[in-house]
Amino acid sequence: xxxxxxxxxxxxxxxxxxxxxxxxxxxxxxxxxxxxxxxxxxxxxxxxxxxxxxxxxxxxxxxxxxxxxxxxxxxxxxxxxxxxxxxxxxxxxxxxxxxxxxxxxxxxxxxxxxxxxxxxxxxxxxxxxxxxxxxxxxxxxxxxxxxxxxxxxxxxxxxxxxxxxxxxxxxxxxxxxxxxxxxxxx
Amino acid sequence: xxxxxxxxxxxxxxxxxxxxxxxxxxxxxxxxxxxxxxxxxxxxxxxxxxxxxxxxxxxxxxxxxxxxxxxxxxxxxxxxxxxxxxxxxxxxxxxxxxxxxxxxxxxxxxxxxxxxxxxxxxxxxxxxxxxxxxxxxxxxxxxxxxxxxxxxxxxxxxxxxxxxxxxxxxxxxxxxxxxxxxxxxxxxxxxxxxxxxxxxxxxxxxxxxxxxxxxxxxxxxxxxxxxxxxxxxxxxxxxxxxxxxxxxxxxxxxxxxxxxxxxxxxxxxxxxxxxxxxxxxxxxxxxxxxxxxxxxxxxxxxxxxxxxxxxxxxxxxxxxxxxxxxxxxxxxxxxxxxxxxxxxxxxxxxxxxxxxxxxxxxxxxxxxxxxxxxxxxxxxxxxxxxxxxxxxxxxxxxxxxxxxxxxxxxxxxxxxxxxxxxxxxxxxxxxxxxxxxxxxxxxxxxxxxxxxxxxxxxxxxxxxxxxxxxxxxxxxxxxxxxxxxxxxxxxxxxxxxxxxxxxxxxxxxxxxxxxxxxxxxxxxxxxxxxxxxxxxxxxxxxxxxxxxxxxxxxxxxxxxxxxxxxxxxx
Ligand SMILES: Cc1cc2nc3c(=O)[nH]c(=O)nc-3n(C[C@H](O)[C@H](O)[C@H](O)COP(=O)(O)OP(=O)(O)OC[C@H]3O[C@@H](n4cnc5c(N)ncnc54)[C@H](O)[C@@H]3O)c2cc1C
Ligand code: SF4
Numbered sequence: 178x179x180x181x182x183x184x185x186x187x188x189x190x191x192x193x194x195x196x197x198x199x200x201x202x203x204x205x206x207x208x209x210x211x212x213x214x215x216x217x218x219x220x221x222x223x224x225x226x227x228x229x230x231x232x233x234x235x236x237x238x239x240x241x242x243x244x245x246x247x248x249x250x251x252x253x254x255x256x257x258x259x260x261x262x263x264x265x266x267x268x269x270x271x272x273x274x275x276x277x278x279x280x281x282x283x284x285x286x287x288x289x290x291x292x293x294x295x296x297x298x299x300x301x302x303x304x305x306x307x308x309x310x311x312x313x314x315x316x317x318x319x320x321x322x323x324x325x326x327x328x329x330x331x332x333x334x335x336x337x338x339x340x341x342x343x344x345x346x347x348x349x350x351x352x353x354x355x356x357x358x359x360x361x362x363x
Numbered sequence: 364x365x366x367x368x369x370x371x372x373x374x375x376x377x378x379x380x381x382x383x384x385x386x387x388x389x390x391x392x393x394x395x396x397x398x399x400x401x402x403x404x405x406x407x408x409x410x411x412x413x414x415x416x417x418x419x420x421x422x423x424x425x426x427x428x429x430x431x432x433x434x435x436x437x438x439x440x441x442x443x444x445x446x447x448x449x450x451x452x453x454x455x456x457x458x459x460x461x462x463x464x465x466x467x468x469x470x471x472x473x474x475x476x477x478x479x480x481x482x483x484x485x486x487x488x489x490x491x492x493x494x495x496x497x498x499x500x501x502x503x504x505x506x507x508x509x510x511x512x513x514x515x516x517x518x519x520x521x522x523x524x525x526x527x528x529x530x531x532x533x534x535x536x537x538x539x540x541x542x543x544x545x546x547x548x549x550x551x552x553x554x555x556x557x558x559x560x561x562x563x564x565x566x567x568x569x570x571x572x573x574x575x576x577x578x579x580x581x582x583x584x585x586x587x588x589x590x591x592x593x594x595x596x597x598x599x600x601x602x603x604x605x606x607x608x609x610x611x612x613x614x615x616x617x618x619x620x621x622x623x624x625x626x627x628x629x630x631x632x633x634x635x636x637x638x639x640x641x642x643x644x645x646x647x648x649x650x651x652x653x654x655x656x657x658x659x660x661x662x663x664x665x666x667x668x669x670x671x672x673x674x675x676x677x678x679x680x681x682x683x684x685x686x687x688x689x690x691x692x693x694x695x696x697x698x699x700x701x702x703x704x705x706x707x708x709x710x711x712x713x714x715x716x717x718x719x720x721x722x723x724x725x726x727x728x729x730x731x732x733x734x735x736x737x738x739x740x741x742x743x744x745x746x747x748x749x750x751x752x753x754x755x756x757x758x759x760x761x762x763x764x765x766x767x768x769x770x771x772x773x774x775x776x777x778x779x780x781x782x783x784x785x786x787x788x789x790x791x792x793x794x795x796x797x798x799x800x801x802x803x804x805x806x807x808x809x810x811x812x813x814x815x816x817x818x819x820x821x822x823x824x825x826x827x828x829x830x831x832x833x834x835x836x837x838x839x840x841x842x843x844x845x846x847x848x849x850x851x852x853x854x855x856x857x858x859x860x861x862x863x864x865x866x867x868x869x870x871x872x873x874x875x876x877x878x879x880x881x882x883x884x885x886x887x888x889x890x891x892x893x894x895x896x897x898x899x900x901x902x903x904x905x906x907x908x909x910x911x912x913x914x915x916x917x918x919x920x921x922x923x924x925x926x927x928x929x930x931x932x933x
Binding site for chain 1: 421423424425428429430432434435436439550551552553554557596597598600721722723724725726727728729760762766768769770771773774777778779780781782
């Protein structure tokens, strides 16, 4: 149960039904409970789509199956300083309009190839173009941070560290100098 | 009423009191209890029971919410302790947060602390190199501080004694400047470290690369099994506390050992305020403790007191132990208490790459690294600065991951890394010269929440340190170049003193009560039943990680206190 559901239930138990805004009876669609960032459900969905684009699904699960967007949000929420958080949220807010303005169609409306192109193109733009492309700086910073956390969250996920590059708590004896022949690089 | 007082006095009376349960206090407690003395261990922090209180020790990487990074809010609240490389998500609960015990920095000093049973022995890096006479004779030869009242031969048997119990992995390297000890099997140098060793040792007469000796049970002996400790499994997650007891900390070793004798009592949450000096009896009769939970002040009595609160807190306690006889702090007639403070200079690093050995790597993890014993000014003065530095040295095979782009190509790159080259790196560990102007003192007005004056720190680098940093960078760069390493980078972090976590001095040993506070047995010249055997006692600092020496001095001092002192006074 997330924090909001809990609050809602607490309010109901307290007979506080009247306090709840009527819209809360719509189907449950709330964002993750965060401490610092103000992110709504739509923005969270958009972030998840960006994260999925960065590491897509396939034979090996991608960021979607491993819910990496949650890690990205946790890190942005807990490990960025206030000004970085400001840029992150602002970049996330501006991302949708920025894509509509500078590309053919909305991010979500495209296929994986389109989405990849959008991200790659934005990340390749020069900060100096911010004047002609308002919002670019924030959007770029947001994407860079998101990419960094996505890679980190993915590579340190339980799946990757058990199935792909098994992390051994007890790695066995230390072998100081061995041949790399036939060794899996990890 | 009178009877009640007598009863409570009796109840609070022990043969010996040990202040602090860290690296050195643990040893004092073990030795005193082993010798049959009823011993009270006073520890300001909470209890940390071996294995029971290591909450993160078995957590997998993905179980850490922030994958080991310390959240920003905690970093901002703790600008000092956050600088410590080991203050991470898995071990930050063992470090004192900045607000928990403030102190006055007259000059910047990063005071890194662990207030709990085990002290900093839980989080230490377990490096244990002996001193030699090149270290003990330093002040006398080079004319600084005062002459050490002991020499290597005085402490050598105690190094052996401690090493056997602690368990030290290492090789007998046969170096006069870094004497061999009682070693369990060592951890080999990897291919590139071994290559560097060969190159350096064949090029320079007095320079060596060795595998650093470390407090790990590479092959546990019966004495270790008896402590309930076992084989080190090379997890290198030691800072979390080790479920195997594979490395030495007080929690897995000395403290439970002391308690098992039935002679020791451990009292956590006991902040020692001061020692009680009885003007009539002309000796210390006990200590005043503030219970950190109830804030109540309680007195405990004993005929011997070991002060092992960690160098700075030991200075603080002694400075705060005022009486008619000692208005300026216990045993402080000469006014030197708190002065001649020193530390280790860890400012500089040199790193590079090596293209050799492309077909080799090492496998598994190793709880130590390479070590370069001091080679500067060892046999004679040869540079324009006094003393010298040791250095850490390690090499590691890199894995190259291509982080370009997004989408399938990125994913595929991440999942199919390739071997990169070898990276090599070194950090300096410089001796600093104790000076009267470097001191720890007490603030005249501000007090902490336990009613104890705030510690005041006034310690700085000097010109000698600057020259040493420059020389380290120059010499290591030369050695790296000679070995064919490329892309050599050097860096001077200019970090404040303290971050080395090797603070020493203030209650130095010496031959003469006029110029020192402690005698050759670590006993206060002017309060003969008080012993100081943590970093505070150090006359000079040498370059070696100091804890092994604190432990050896402690065991030696207890032996004297129990065996020799009674003879001396009768
Ligand atoms: C990350 C890290 C890496 C390190 N690496 C190494 C290394 O590789 N090799 C090495 O030799 N050293 C290393 N050290 C340093 C080593 O930990 C210390 O030298 C050693 O712990 C000092 O022992 P001590 O007994 O003096 O103090 P501590 O171990 O700090 O113990 C002092 C105890 O006294 C208690 N105390 C303090 N004040 C009071 C009071 N007023 N009343 C009651 N109790 C009090 C404290 O709570 C603490 O438990 C490292 C330290 C850290 C943090
Ligand atoms: S390296 Fe050894 S001592 Fe350290 S945690 Fe692992 S098993 Fe324990």
